[in-house]
Amino acid sequence: FAQNLGLNVLLEVHNLEELERSICPNLDAIGVNNRNLADFTVDIQTSFDLVNRIPDEFLKISESAISNPQTIKELKTAGFNGFLIGENFMKTNNPGASIKEFVAQI
Known part of the structure; x- marks a missing residue:
């Protein structure tokens, strides 16, 4: 339905089980959320573990x-x-300046 409206579809997963269970051809993108929604801890290794899957x-x-x-x-x-970054910038006094400085280092 979203694609009929000209929208792209992103599936968000948190682990291999979710990825394998949910993947389907109607998707445009898959997002790996590195945040554990049970306790809100984050672990970037989640992305590295799933990227090749x-x-x-x-x-x-x-x-x-x-x-x-x-x-x-x-x-x-x-x-x-692509990358989703939010909290890192929102913790600063000037998110716009922080984003600009961050991007300049990439």
């Missing part, structure tokens, strides 16, 4: 637990196409 026809997005430009470089090298 995501078929190449989907955009691969790493979500959460990204707080430095080096992590972006490593995730990109591993095969991710």
Whole structure:
């Protein structure tokens, strides 16, 4: 339905079981959320563990637990196409300036 409206569809997963159970051809992207929703801890290793399990026809997005430009470089090298970063910037006094500085280091 979303694609009929011209929208892209992103499936968010937290582990291999969710990925294997939920993957379907109508998706455009798969986001790996590195945040454990049970206790809100984050572990970037989740993305590294799942990246090669995501078929190449989907955009691969790493979500959460990204707080430095080096992590972006490593995730990109591993095969991710995009990144969701929010909390890292919202903790600063000037999120806009923080984003600009962060991106300049990539």
